[in-house]
Amino acid sequence: MPKIPQLDALDRKIIRALQRNGRITNLELAAEVNLSPSPCLRRLRNLENNGAITGYSVDVNTKAYGLPVTVMVRISLEKHTEDVVVRFEERMKAIPEVLECFVMTGLSDYLLRVVVSDLEDYERFVRDRLHPIGGISSIDTSFVYGVVKRTHVFPEFHG
Amino acid sequence: MPKIPQLDALDRKIIRALQRNGRITNLELAAEVNLSPSPCLRRLRNLENNGAITGYSVDVNTKAYGLPVTVMVRISLEKHTEDVVVRFEERMKAIPEVLECFVMTGLSDYLLRVVVSDLEDYERFVRDRLHPIGGISSIDTSFVYGVVKRTHVFPEFHG
DNA sequence: GTATTTTTGGCATTAGATTCCAAAATTCAT
DNA sequence: ATGAATTTTGGAATCTAATGCCAAAAATAC
Structure with a gap:
């Protein structure tokens, strides 16, 4: 099992923003967590690659x-x-x-x-x-x- | 309650593809359901606007x-x-x-x-x-x- | 306090989303 | 069935976002 590095407050902010809207753009996400787009995207990819984020989905009626x-x-x-x-x-x-x-x-x-x-x-x-x-x-x-x-x-x- | 028009087979294909990967690009989605990008995006927006799709999210460990x-x-x-x-x-x-x-x-x-x-x-x-x-x-x-x-x-x- | 390491922000490039319109397909009435 | 009306599609141009790179800033360690 992969051991996932401890998430910091910014990672959790990113996660909660994506839980609210999983299809938000990186630009909007970056603005929401007060970070510029490139480090925001880098953090997101890290979360995806280290197993903290396991996938994305859509909610359907x-x-x-x-x-x-x-x-x-x-x-x-x-x-x-x-x-x-x-x-x-x-x-x-x-x-x-x-x-x-x-x-x-x-x-x-x-x-x-x-x-x-x-x-x-x-x-x-x-x-x-x-x-x-x-x-x-x-x-x-x-x-x-x-x-x-x-x-x-x-x-x-x-x- | 908004009444949602009956979904056809293509709409359900789009939905199932997004349930597998909610952050797939419209280009990939279109390829997966055998449609060109513009009508695919138009259908997606319709599903979002008429209430069949209620949101997007991320799966977190x-x-x-x-x-x-x-x-x-x-x-x-x-x-x-x-x-x-x-x-x-x-x-x-x-x-x-x-x-x-x-x-x-x-x-x-x-x-x-x-x-x-x-x-x-x-x-x-x-x-x-x-x-x-x-x-x-x-x-x-x-x-x-x-x-x-x-x-x-x-x-x-x-x- | 300075050296080392990590993280950030801006810019150039590549890829994707969006819009518009003409063509194709489907539906409907007869 | 046949043609008219309606709906849906596909392609091109434009606009917006993602990605990769590097120098600067920040945090950490010594």
Whole structure:
């Protein structure tokens, strides 16, 4: 694993500006963090190259795209032998409807965020994608009714 | 609510390309979706203006930034009177450690994603941020041990 | 306090974004 | 099907941003 040099206050300012707007130009970014464009771009490239920044993306309206139903799924496995765990996790990586899969403390082993087009589509997901994996002891489904908040911007860091 | 015109296959290709790399140039994007740069940019601007695309962001290594602990918190309210609900949701929007807050079906009312620097910081979060809100009947905390998958890329849509 | 190292800022060059318009493709009415 | 109307595309010119280089400034070490 790459060890990432400690970020300074300016790096974190750059990161928070990009979390607010990932497609801001370097010129605007430089102005926002009070730096001239060339050192700003150099810092940005460093953050990208040393692993502090892992990528860029776009936020899309799920309804507009045609996947209006978001589901949070908590899954426990029957046992935790290497083969069962590896098989499950490989399937998670391969299933396109699964956007996120976390390993959790607490009663459930995994928490998934899944997007589908409707209830029927979710039934298909459980029947055709999850059940065939095997080794699953419980599936607890919660649908997302509304989004109160969703941001990419980290809290200010005072370290 | 703005009604967003139906996206066609090309719009969805553009979106998926940007979900993979939100900072791709218009020239590269155009090449990827087999379109020349000018109509590609015009489509992109349309998606931005009509609400299909809501923003751009950067993915940051939480450890590098100094917030290595991610927590999923399930919260239920004692009652669902307008004042209690509104107060709770306004506080969620205002607390910087809360990156996401969803309204859920199932046993819990809300699911939060919270980032903090350590366990002590999370205790402070619960004591100083959540408890003072009032009206909370239960808080169920699960720590994220590992990330099996995390993508922004939606499944291909065949509609 | 001076030498060394790191970071910055400005400039020249290269690459990309944006705009405009004519051509091509699609849609619609008949 | 056929032609008119509408929408979408592609290319060229222009404007804006990114990139690389080097000297100056700042920070650090001795």
